[in-house]
Amino acid sequence: MAGFELVTDHIHRMEVPFEVFGGIAVPVAFWLVVRDGEWTLIDSGPPEAAENLVAAVRLATRGAGVRRVLLTHGHYDHAGGLAALRLAWNPAVVCHRDEVPFVTGAVSYRRQPPRGVAFWLGRFFMRTGRWQIPVAREVEGGQASDGLAVIHLPGHTPGQVGFLHPQDAALICGDAAMNLRERLSPPFAFASPDPGIALASMVRLSELDYDHLLPSHGPPILRRGRDVILDYLDQRGIAVDSI
Numbered sequence: 001m002a003g004f005e006l007v008t009d010h011i012h013r014m015e016v017p018f019e020v021f022g023g024i025a026v027p028v029a030f031w032l033v034v035r036d037g038e039w040t041l042i043d044s045g046p047p048e049a050a051e052n053l054v055a056a057v058r059l060a061t062r063g064a065g066v067r068r069v070l071l072t073h074g075h076y077d078h079a080g081g082l083a084a085l086r087l088a089w090n091p092a093v094v095c096h097r098d099e100v101p102f103v104t105g106a107v108s109y110r111r112q113p114p115r116g117v118a119f120w121l122g123r124f125f126m127r128t129g130r131w132q133i134p135v136a137r138e139v140e141g142g143q144a145s146d147g148l149a150v151i152h153l154p155g156h157t158p159g160q161v162g163f164l165h166p167q168d169a170a171l172i173c174g175d176a177a178m179n180l181r182e183r184l185s186p187p188f189a190f191a192s193p194d195p196g197i198a199l200a201s202m203v204r205l206s207e208l209d210y211d212h213l214l215p216s217h218g219p220p221i222l223r224r225g226r227d228v229i230l231d232y233l234d235q236r237g238i239a240v241d242s243i
Contacts, residue, residue, distance in 0.1 A: 099159025122190025155198025
């Protein structure tokens with residue numbers, strides 16, 4: 001069974017495979033953050049990994065469990081373990097206010113208006129779940145949540161956020177940037193209703209102060225995370241102040 005591994009002083013990472021569709025699988029990560037002896041989980045993985053997630057959390061926290069779950073966004077591979085976590089510890093669920101209707105089940109991701117051809121087609125094939133989970137607290141960009149700065153990074157979903165850990169100089173960025181096969185890229189276009197705003201969110205990543213970039217898909221980029229974002233934008237001729 002996969003478990004959590006320490007990646008920075010206060011952040012632990014666990015990764016599981018996730019089948020996107022048609023046998024195509026990608027890794028997806030979620031995170032345990034410890035603060036003053038309490039544990040916060042960021043994202044909860046796909047439903048099929050929920051049993052392993054609960055066991056891994058119990059082991060990593062020595063049975064204490066998690067007090068809250070912060071969501072980068074509510075996609076199938078990020079919020080699918082919420083029901084199992086509620087049964088185990090009933091943690092408070094926290095997400096951006098624009099993500100709330102997708103988490104509570106009021107709205108489906110497939111019903112978002114497409115701004116690109118890829119999403120217009122891809123939304124019919126993307127795996128979705130209607131979690132119908134109550135949200136304990138809504139957050140917005142610029143606020144703090146449990147010692148983490150909330151960074152709004154829309155485009156992939158309306159309410160996607162990243163979480164900046166100032167003490168560890170680490171940014172958990174959700175799907176705002178991916179590092180599959182150790183190549184940086186924007187989120188999958190077939191699952192992103194507005195690729196233009198998604199690109200603007202990558203520019204937003206370049207404006208923040210951190211060393212370690214922790215994406216949900218692909219290995220962490222340690223020590224030079226912001227530099228890798230800047231290099232990516234520079235190679236494509238995208239000025240930081242151009243979007």
